[in-house]
Amino acid sequence: MDDSYKIRNYQIENYTDLIKLIVQSERLTNEDYVSPRDLRENTIKRKDFHPEECLFLVEKAGNIIGYSNAIPELDIGRIILSCLVHPAHRRKGLGTMLVNSAMNYAISKRAKVVHTNILIDNEVGKKFLNKLGFKFVRSFPILRLNLSEIRLKNKTQNCQIRCLKRGEEEKLTKLQNRSFANTWGYHPNTIEEISNRINFSDYLTNDIIVGYDGNELIGYCWMQIYHNEIGLDLKEKPQARIYMLGVDPQHRRKGIGKILLFEGLRRLKNKDIQIVELNVDSKNEAACRLYRSQGFKVWKTSLWFEKVLD
Ligand SMILES: CC(C)(COP(=O)(O)OP(=O)(O)OC[C@H]1O[C@@H](n2cnc3c(N)ncnc32)[C@H](O)[C@@H]1OP(=O)(O)O)[C@@H](O)C(=O)NCCC(=O)NCCS
Numbered sequence: 001m002d003d004s005y006k007i008r009n010y011q012i013e014n015y016t017d018l019i020k021l022i023v024q025s026e027r028l029t030n031e032d033y034v035s036p037r038d039l040r041e042n043t044i045k046r047k048d049f050h051p052e053e054c055l056f057l058v059e060k061a062g063n064i065i066g067y068s069n070a071i072p073e074l075d076i077g078r079i080i081l082s083c084l085v086h087p088a089h090r091r092k093g094l095g096t097m098l099v100n101s102a103m104n105y106a107i108s109k110r111a112k113v114v115h116t117n118i119l120i121d122n123e124v125g126k127k128f129l130n131k132l133g134f135k136f137v138r139s140f141p142i143l144r145l146n147l148s149e150i151r152l153k154n155k156t157q158n159c160q161i162r163c164l165k166r167g168e169e170e171k172l173t174k175l176q177n178r179s180f181a182n183t184w185g186y187h188p189n190t191i192e193e194i195s196n197r198i199n200f201s202d203y204l205t206n207d208i209i210v211g212y213d214g215n216e217l218i219g220y221c222w223m224q225i226y227h228n229e230i231g232l233d234l235k236e237k238p239q240a241r242i243y244m245l246g247v248d249p250q251h252r253r254k255g256i257g258k259i260l261l262f263e264g265l266r267r268l269k270n271k272d273i274q275i276v277e278l279n280v281d282s283k284n285e286a287a288c289r290l291y292r293s294q295g296f297k298v299w300k301t302s303l304w305f306e307k308v309l310d
Contacts (some may be wrong), residue, residue: 003061005089007097010055010067015044017064018057021086028087032119032300034069037226039082042071046196056101058085058094065089068098070105070114073187077112079105090124099132106309113308115185120301134305138184141288143296144238144277147269150295155262158255159218164208169195171217172208179219179246184281185304209263211247211256219247219256221264225273238277240268245278245287257290265294 010018019036026033044051049071058066066085073080081102085095106114116134118125164172173194180186198208211219222244226237242264247257268276279302280287 005065005092005094005097006059007101008057008059009053010051010057012052014057014064018067021064021067022084025084025086031122033084034082039069041197043069046193048193048196054102054105056098056105058089058098060089066094066098068102070102072106072109072111074109074111076185076187078185078187079109079111079114081106081114081116083116095128096132103307103309111309113306115304115306117302117304120303126303129305132307134307136303137306138304139282140279140302140304141282141298142277142279142300142302143291144275144299145265145294145296146275147265148274152262152266152269155259157259159211159213159259161209161211161259161263163206164198164210164220168210168217169198172210172220175217175220175248176244176246178248181249184283209260209267211260213251217248218251219260221245221260223264223268225268225271238275239273240276242276242278252286257286258293261290261294 018039022033022036022039025031043049043055051069054070054072056068056070057064066083066089068081068083071080079102081099083095083098083102085098103114114134115137116129117140118129120139170191173189173191176194177188181188207223207225209221209223210217221242223240224243225240242261245257245261245264247260265276277299278291278296280291282288282301
């Protein structure tokens with residue numbers, strides 16, 4: 001059998017082997033890589049993406065032993081990269097080859113910049129990215145809260161709160177884009193993207209809490225409850241995350257964000273969820289303060305690196 005390394009494009013039938021690669025590498029190294037869930041949500045299951053074009057695999061003797069993924073966000077000129085090589089095949093130049101495939105894809109799409117993130121304690125990742133010409137640009141603390149350790153006190157509701165209903169996708173899209181306009185790394189979502197996330201993924205309308213002032217949608221808290229996946233042990237791991245929390249800029253500093261977050265956490269606690277996590281830009285002082293006030297603590301920090309394409 002030919003046992004040389006081959007780089008090729010992903011095909012749909014490689015899905016299970018790709019997930020196995022991630023799970024097995026995590027077990028062997030005890031490190032946290034991209035979660036299979038995020039890989040599926042952000043690339044494989046998204047209707048507007050073609051993983052056969054932007055996901056690259058390295059194969060040896062029929063086994064998938066590495067991948068790189070280049071998620072296009074071309075409306076803001078960027079590609080988001082992730083890359084993993086099985087621990088038994090590292091330091092042979094495979095990571096570099098995989099990143100180069102992703103880079104060529106980025107150049108063919110006329111992206112201006114490639115962004116990637118690693119955990120702060122990933123020293124090998126830092127050296128690797130440094131060698132490839134990436135520069136540090138931003139840090140995003142990953143915060144966690146153990147709901148079983150806190151008592152949530154009732155809060156006065158300062159807006160009408162309920163779950164999102166079908167048919168409100170357009171309103172939610174507009175609110176999200178208003179809330180995150182000019183935020184680093186945010187690319188304005190289309191109604192189709194939001195509808196796809198709600199209708200064809202693990203996200204449910206029931207897990208999106210919305211706040212209304214009369215007929216006006218002024219804020220939302222979008223949670224994601226993790227369901228167990230092949231080989232993933234969720235003990236000790238977060239069982240849910242606050243995926244998005246946004247308040248219309250016209251309605252800030254009125255306690256709307258706090259009540260929406262509180263309501264989201266209350267519902268998660270009622271479902272016996274213990275550990276909740278979220279990512280926040282370290283430069284977003286308002287959000288950092290809000291999460292700290294609810295008991296969230298820094299678990300780790302995710303560092304973003306950038307490579308500008310000529
Ligand atoms: C980071 C990773 C993808 C590198 O893959 P790899 O195939 O081992 O990397 P390469 O062999 O192409 O190494 C390229 C350069 O990175 C640096 N590097 C890689 N591994 C290193 C290590 N263990 N110690 C020090 N430097 C290292 C070196 O500069 C190396 O060049 P050199 O061998 O000429 O010195 C791999 O370690 C991995 O899968 N890590 C977990 C996932 C991750 O951290 N991804 C981050 C990238 S998005």
